[in-house]
Structures are given as C-alpha cells and as structure tokens.
Amino acid sequence: MGKIFKKPEALSDSPTHYCPGCTHGVIHRLIAEVIDELGIRGRTVGVSPVGCAVLAYNYFTFDFQEAAHGRAPAMATGIKRVRPDLIVFTYQGDGDLASIGMGEIIHAANRGEKFTTIFVNNAVYGMTGGQMAPTTMPNQHTSTSPFGRNVDDIGMPIKMAELLAALQTPGYIVRQTVIKPKYIVKAKKAIKQAFVYQLEKRCFSFVEIVSTCPTNWGMTPGEAVKWTEDVLLSYYQLGEYKNPEKVSGDKHAN
Amino acid sequence: MGKKILMKGNEAIGEAAVRAGCLNYFAYPITPQSEVAEYLSRRIPEAGGVFLQAESEVAVSYMIFGAAGAGARVFTTSSSPGISLMSEGLSYITAAQCPAVFVNIMRGGPGLGGILPSQGDYFQATKGGGHGDYRLLVMAPASVQEAVEMVMIAFPLAEKYRNPVMILGDGLIGQMMEPVEFPDHLRTDPTDKNDWATTGMEFRKSDKPNIVKSLFLDPNALNENNLILKAKYDRMKAEDIHYESYNMEADYKVLIVSYGTMSRVCRTAVDNLKVNGFEVGLLRPKTLFPFPEKKIRDAAAKDSCQVVISIELSMGQMVEDVERCVQGRRPVKWYGECGGNIPTPETVMDVVTSLVGK
Amino acid sequence: MQTEIMFAGFGGQGILMSGKILAHVAMEQGYEVVWIPSYGPEMRGGTAYCMVVISNKPIGSPIIKNPSHLVAMNQPSLEKFAPHVKSSGVVLINSSLISIGANRKDIDEMMIPVTDIAVKTGNVRSANIVALGAFVARSRLLDFNMLRRCVQEEFKNKRAFLPINQAALEAGKKAVTEIPYVLNKQKISALT
Numbered sequence: 001m002g003k004i005f006k007k008p009e010a011l012s013d014s015p016t017h018y019c020p021g022c023t024h025g026v027i028h029r030l031i032a033e034v035i036d037e038l039g040i041r042g043r044t045v046g047v048s049p050v051g052c053a054v055l056a057y058n059y060f061t062f063d064f065q066e067a068a069h070g071r072a073p074a075m076a077t078g079i080k081r082v083r084p085d086l087i088v089f090t091y092q093g094d095g096d097l098a099s100i101g102m103g104e105i106i107h108a109a110n111r112g113e114k115f116t117t118i119f120v121n122n123a124v125y126g127m128t129g130g131q132m133a134p135t136t137m138p139n140q141h142t143s144t145s146p147f148g149r150n151v152d153d154i155g156m157p158i159k160m161a162e163l164l165a166a167l168q169t170p171g172y173i174v175r176q177t178v179i180k181p182k183y184i185v186k187a188k189k190a191i192k193q194a195f196v197y198q199l200e201k202r203c204f205s206f207v208e209i210v211s212t213c214p215t216n217w218g219m220t221p222g223e224a225v226k227w228t229e230d231v232l233l234s235y236y237q238l239g240e241y242k243n244p245e246k247v248s249g250d251k252h253a254n
Numbered sequence: 255m256g257k258k259i260l261m262k263g264n265e266a267i268g269e270a271a272v273r274a275g276c277l278n279y280f281a282y283p284i285t286p287q288s289e290v291a292e293y294l295s296r297r298i299p300e301a302g303g304v305f306l307q308a309e310s311e312v313a314v315s316y317m318i319f320g321a322a323g324a325g326a327r328v329f330t331t332s333s334s335p336g337i338s339l340m341s342e343g344l345s346y347i348t349a350a351q352c353p354a355v356f357v358n359i360m361r362g363g364p365g366l367g368g369i370l371p372s373q374g375d376y377f378q379a380t381k382g383g384g385h386g387d388y389r390l391l392v393m394a395p396a397s398v399q400e401a402v403e404m405v406m407i408a409f410p411l412a413e414k415y416r417n418p419v420m421i422l423g424d425g426l427i428g429q430m431m432e433p434v435e436f437p438d439h440l441r442t443d444p445t446d447k448n449d450w451a452t453t454g455m456e457f458r459k460s461d462k463p464n465i466v467k468s469l470f471l472d473p474n475a476l477n478e479n480n481l482i483l484k485a486k487y488d489r490m491k492a493e494d495i496h497y498e499s500y501n502m503e504a505d506y507k508v509l510i511v512s513y514g515t516m517s518r519v520c521r522t523a524v525d526n527l528k529v530n531g532f533e534v535g536l537l538r539p540k541t542l543f544p545f546p547e548k549k550i551r552d553a554a555a556k557d558s559c560q561v562v563i564s565i566e567l568s569m570g571q572m573v574e575d576v577e578r579c580v581q582g583r584r585p586v587k588w589y590g591e592c593g594g595n596i597p598t599p600e601t602v603m604d605v606v607t608s609l610v611g612k
Numbered sequence: 613m614q615t616e617i618m619f620a621g622f623g624g625q626g627i628l629m630s631g632k633i634l635a636h637v638a639m640e641q642g643y644e645v646v647w648i649p650s651y652g653p654e655m656r657g658g659t660a661y662c663m664v665v666i667s668n669k670p671i672g673s674p675i676i677k678n679p680s681h682l683v684a685m686n687q688p689s690l691e692k693f694a695p696h697v698k699s700s701g702v703v704l705i706n707s708s709l710i711s712i713g714a715n716r717k718d719i720d721e722m723m724i725p726v727t728d729i730a731v732k733t734g735n736v737r738s739a740n741i742v743a744l745g746a747f748v749a750r751s752r753l754l755d756f757n758m759l760r761r762c763v764q765e766e767f768k769n770k771r772a773f774l775p776i777n778q779a780a781l782e783a784g785k786k787a788v789t790e791i792p793y794v795l796n797k798q799k800i801s802a803l804t
Contacts, residue, residue: 043456045454054469063454065319066467066469067319071316074308076320077313078318078320078321078324081280083325083454085457103312104309430649433639518673519672519674522673598676
C-alpha cells in the first residue's frame with residue numbers, strides 16, 4: 001500500500017514557529033501542494049513580508065526574497081519584470097498589505113502585474129504583539145485599541161478584496177478562509193487558480209484568506225474558529241470578487 | 255570609441271547605462287533628473303529591456319531590490335527628496351548584499367528646498383541615509399563625460415562588491431550639455447549570480463534554494479553579516495579610492511578640496527590665481543566613499559601649505575571628512591553656498607586669497 | 613581662449629534651442645563646449661536663458677559671471693544681462709520687442725527686429741534662428757557653413773520646418789550686413 005498522505009516537496013522539514021491554532025501552517029501547506037501539483041518549484045520565487053510569516057522561507061524549499069514592511073508587491077514587480085519566466089508570489093499579512101503597503105498593492109494590482117498575492121487577514125498585527133490593524137473589527141479589543149476599535153475615530157475595517165476588485169484593470173480577486181476543512185478545499189482551489197492565471201500570463205491574482213490569531217485575540221483555538229466564522233466572515237464575505245474571464249465593467253462581481 | 259555627441263547630462267546617464275549593459279530601469283519623476291526617465295522610456299523598449307515608472311520612490315527602491323535579488327543588472331535615477339524615500343530600500347539592499355546602481359542628481363534641500371544644483375546630500379550618500387551600518391560606494395562626476403564613464407563602471411563595481419553604487423551629481427551635471435563619447439571598452443557582462451540570487455533552482459540546476467534577506471535575529475549572525483559588510487568597505491578603501499590632483503606639484507599655499515561641478519569652478523580659480531603668482535593646489539575626490547584620506551593628509555602636510563579649505567555646495571559636510579584626514583596638521587576652513595547658486599571663480603579667488611596674508 | 617555666449621528671452625522663444633545649435637557647431641569644429649540651461653519653473657513662460665561656453669582647452673568653471681556676448685530676445689533679459697557683458701562683446705537686441713538699447717559704448721550693439729524678420733520669412737517661431745544667424749554672422753566666432761549644417765541636423769526629424777528655418781538663418785545673416793560697425797571690427801572678441 002502506497003503513502004496516502006505525505007509532506008509536499010515544496011515544504012521543508014523545519015517545524016514552524018507559528019502559535020497553536022494559527023492558520024499560517026495550513027496556508028503554507030496549500031501553497032506547497034499547489035506548487036507541487038503545477039510542477040513549478042524550480043522556478044518559483046516567494047516574497048516574504050514583515051509580520052509573522054517573515055521567516056516563511058524556512059518552511060519552503062524554493063527561492064525566496066524577504067521584503068521590508070509592505071513592500072513585497074514592489075519587490076515582486078521587480079522580480080517578475082526582469083524575469084517573467086519565474087513564478088512569483090507575495091505572502092503578506094493585513095498590517096503589512098492593508099496599512100503600510102497599501103500604495104504598493106494597489107499599484108501592483110492596477111498595473112496588472114503578473115504575480116500572485118496571498119493575503120492573510122487575521123484582523124490584527126500578529127508579530128508585533130496584537131496591535132490594531134486596518135482590518136480590525138469595530139469594537140475589537142487590541143493592544144492599541146484597549147477599549148475596542150472606535151470607528152468614529154479610526155474608520156471602518158478595510159475590505160481589501162472589494163477595494164482591489166474596484167480597479168478597472170482585469171484581475172483575479174477572491175476571498176476564502178481555512179478555518180474548517182470545507183473552506184480549505186475552496187481556498188486551495190482559489191490558490192491554484194491564482195497560480196494558473198499567473199502561468200497563463202493572464203493577470204494579477206489575489207487570494208485573501210481570512211485567518212485566526214488566537215494568541216492576540218486572547219482566545220483558545222476553538223473560540224478563534226468560532227469568532228472567525230461568526231464575526232469576521234459576516235463582514236469579510238467569502239467569494240470571487242473579480243475574474244479575468246468576465247469582462248471588467250463598472251459593475252463589479254460579488 | 256564612437257563619435258562625440260552633444261548630450262544633456264541626464265540623457266547621457268541613461269544612454270551610458272544602456273551601453274554598459276543595463277537594460278532594467280525603474281524610476282519616478284523628479285526635477286532636475288526627469289530627462290533620464292523620459293529618454294529611457296523610448297530607449298529601453300527599443301533595446302528590449304524593462305522600463306517602468308513606479309508609483310513612488312519607495313516602490314522604486316524595492317523594485318530595484320527585487321530585480322537585483324533575482325540577479326538582474328538594474329538601476330534608477332532620482333534627486334534628493336526621492337533619494338530620501340529610497341533610503342529605506344538602500345539599507346535593505348545593502349544588508350542583503352545586492353548590486354544595483356543609484357544616481358542622485360542633487361537639488362537644494364532640506365525639505366522641498368529648490369530644484370537648482372546642490373551638494374547637500376553628501377552626508378546622506380556617504381554616511382548612510384537609511385538605518386544601520388552600511389555604506390555605498392559613491393562616485394562624484396565633474397563633467398558629463400565623467401558621469402557617463404562612472405555610470406558605466408558602476409555596474410561592475412556594484413557586482414564586485416555586491417553592494418549598491420551611487421553616482422552623486424549635482425543638478426548642473428544633469429542639466430548641462432557637453433560633447434560625450436561612450437567608450438566601448440567599458441561595456442561589461444554581468445557576473446554570474448547563481449550562487450546567491452533567486453534565479454530559480456531549475457534554471458541554475460540546483461536543489462538548494464537561494465534566500466535574499468536582511469533579517470538576522472541571532473545576534474551572532476547579525477554581527478557576522480555586519481562584519482562581512484565591513485570587510486567589503488575596507489576592501490573598497492584598499493582598492494577603489496579615486497581622485498584627481500590639480501596644480502599639486504606647485505608649492506601651493508592653499509589646498510582646496512572640492513568635487514563635482516564646484517571643483518570645476520575651483521579649477522578656473524586655481525588657473526587665474528596662478529597667473530597672479532598665487533599657487534593653490536586642488537584635490538578633487540572622484541570617490542566620496544571611499545574617501546582619499548591618505549592623499550589629503552599628505553597633501554595638507556606639504557611644507558608650503560598653510561591652510562586647507564573644503565569648497566562645496568553645502569553648508570559644510572565634506573569639510574568634516576577633510577578635518578578628519580588633516581588631523582589638525584593645518585587649519586581647515588569651509589566655504590560654500592547651498593541655495594542653488596554656484597559660486598563664480600571670482601568668488602572662490604577672493605575666498606582663497608583672504609585665507610593667507612598677501 | 614574661451615568665449616561665452618548668453619541667449620536670453622521668454623520661455624517658448626526657442627532660447628535653449630539656439631544655444632544648443634551653437635554648441636553643436638562649436639563641437640563639430642573641434643572645440644570644447646558646455647551648454648547650460650536655466651531650468652525649472654521658467655520653462656513655463658517666464659524668462660529663459662542658456663549659456664554656451666566655447667574653448668580650445670578643457671572648460672573649467674561652467675558658471676560665468678560675465679559672458680563675452682549676449683543675444684537678448686526680450687527687454688527684461690537685456691536689462692538684466694547687458695550690464696554684465698564683457699567689453700568688446702556682441703550684444704544682439706531684438707528690436708521688435710525691445711525699445712531700448714544696452715546703453716554701453718564698449719560693445720558691438722546690434723538692433724535687429726528678429727521677430728519681424730521671422731514673421732516676414734514665414735513663421736514667428738523661427739525668430740530664434742534669425743537671431744542665431746545674425747549673431748554668428750556678426751561675431752564670426754564659428755563657421756557659417758557649419759551652422760547651416762547643424763540647423764539642418766537639428767530639424768532632421770522635423771523636416772517640414774527645415775525650409776522656413778533655413779530661410780530664417782539666411783535672413784539673420786543678411787540683416788547683419790546692413791548694420792554698420794561702431795566698434796573696430798577687429799576688436800570684437802573672437803575665439804582664436
């Protein structure tokens with residue numbers, strides 16, 4: 001009897017440093033599986049962010065570059081423009097992408113750069129210790145919003161998929177989650193589709209993955225899954241927001 | 255060597271990069287260097303390379319980082335406020351040991367300052383600008399022809415050291431036209447970067463991933479990386495100090511240290527003073543880092559030399575390095591302007607003659 | 613020997629182009645040359661000027677306090693720069709737009725209605741070329757035939773404008789012959 005479950009080749013043997021109940025490990029694995037299935041490990045370059053995934057290159061077995069905070073889309077642009085034969089993806093969190101790196105992601109998406117962004121949205125700054133992010137929910141308590149996010153003061157959480165889908169340039173923009181197996185299957189499909197669009201030199205592709213951060217949310221992993229499903233998913237709705245197959249018009253998909 | 259062509263400095267800088275074998279350019283417009291991007295927006299596509307106007311200088315510096323990290327020859331051009339924005343990226347690029355070329359056609363600062371020539375970014379270029387212990391190899395051209403040659407040798411130098419090289423010109427270098435030639439022998443082939451760059455494992459037939467990074471959480475590892483950088487800067491000091499001496503065989507009473515456009519004004523002043531029997535030596539650093547430390551120390555110590563003066567388009571930046579080199583052997587003075595006006599030879603003559611008794 | 617020529621006028625009068633063509637002529641004749649523009653906001657309608665430095669040895673300072681010659685295309689330029697011109701220099705005054713003289717006895721002053729001449733030859737925009745032709749003819753700094761070649765070169769990608777600018781160049785040259793020398797012709801500072 002052959003092996004029915006094995007570690008993807010694109011994933012290294014290093015144990016990750018991620019907290020119990022964190023979804024980074026699942027997302028890493030999905031990316032690795034997709035890279036294996038597409039047979040592109042030898043020509044893939046990942047760009048790691050500043051955030052919990054800064055050491056992502058320790059967990060994969062292909063080339064990586066490490067960006068400054070928020071700048072991964074600019075780095076990926078540089079790589080992909082000079083080496084269009086490489087497969088390039090950025091792996092970014094919500095503090096990185098939706099706050100300090102807002103300019104870089106919007107313009108990379110708007111230029112239609114032919115790389116893929118995996119956007120891990122857990123509604124909080126993880127690595128720096130649970131500060132408020134642009135994606136933090138109204139009234140959510142964080143270390144810099146100890147009384148809860150006050151939307152009168154700081155505005156509403158930013159919906160990145162919707163924001164990028166509003167651009168007129170064609171792209172593949174989708175939001176999924178990995179908190180339960182039924183979602184994981186869809187998330188993997190989206191990640192694979194994103195890489196396929198890149199391989200076809202079609203468009204910029206963006207997969208937002210609503211994720212957990214039990215440590216900084218002050219929850220058990222189980223509570224974190226429930227809170228994600230109850231609170232985050234009702235605001236960050238899953239689905240495909242843009243697809244290059246459909247002609248992009250003024251009305252965007254939902 | 256081809257025929258001489260009359261070219262604006264900014265356009266010649268763009269052409270020089272192409273002739274040097276660099277076809278990848280990312281930039282953001284800013285006066286007084288926007289002509290580089292305008293020129294290359296036509297020239298690079300024709301040569302089959304990558305031209306991209308980015309959304310900001312911040313993004314530019316990371317496009318450069320990404321491209322250099324993937325093993326490509328790449329460069330950008332900007333002017334002072336833009337270089338401030340790129341300084342974050344320069345720190346990362348240097349830490350990750352990627353070769354790249356940055357051209358700064360300086361304008362007056364601080365803040366928005368002005369758009370006229372300045373040398374106010376001397377500290378920024380030679381002492382850092384971004385955070386952390388890093389240096390750039392900095393070359394300062396005094397003519398359009400020299401700018402061309404420095405751009406062309408900047409690429410192999412950046413690759414030799416795996417470190418960014420900066421060409422530090424003032425606004426006039428970018429804006430003036432002079433006849434130039436593009437020496438064919440300065441064209442070089444990029445070095446093989448497969449041992450460290452993210453060139454793709456299957457393309458370099460390797461199973462070992464290459465990681466381009468600047469994070470070293472282990473204090474010993476970070477110290478080790480900084481020692482590697484320091485060793486490179488020491489090697490630059492040993493192998494790549496360049497300068498020009500002018501009238502230094504004479505028994506000069508005053509030694510001028512000056513670079514870039516300002517040094518040309520000083521050269522005319524030296525000539526005019528010589529006619530009047532007043533000998534002045536002129537030492538022009540062509541590399542600002544590494545700095546011609548020993549040469550300045552020795553030149554200041556010459557018996558006839560009574561005083562050393564740093565003349566620069568700043569409020570006294572290079573003078574601190576000159577003082578460091580002279581080590582108190584002679585008085586060290588400063589003269590400069592930093593609003594956009596360039597002192598005339600007549601002004602320099604007055605300043606220099608007033609330093610010593612008639 | 614070094615000589616410096618300043619072209620000055622309104623932005624849009626082709627000041628920078630006149631200087632560039634002159635610099636090109638000098639280069640073709642084997643001289644060292646530097647062309648320096650004023651740049652920045654002046655480009656959009658304010659005063660524009662450029663300096664051309666020509667020498668038979670490497671040029672030191674590109675910054676010139678007192679130019680040898682001046683081509684003034686408007687009155688503010690004349691007022692600003694004429695006092696600084698070296699003795700014996702040529703000062704060309706576009707009398708179509710300037711109602712005053714340089715008020716100096718030690719220079720070779722030429723009042724030429726270059727704008728009117730340009731209109732007569734077909735296009736007001738070639739006034740800069742009229743002035744260039746007049747200046748080179750009078751100063752004898754550089755070879756007029758080489759100037760003709762460089763004008764042709766300048767318009768090689770704008771062929772439609774070549775004939776009118778060639779006519780402007782000759783009209784400028786002709787205008788000079790009608791102006792008597794006040795200064796001794798030999799004294800006018802030359803290159804060699």
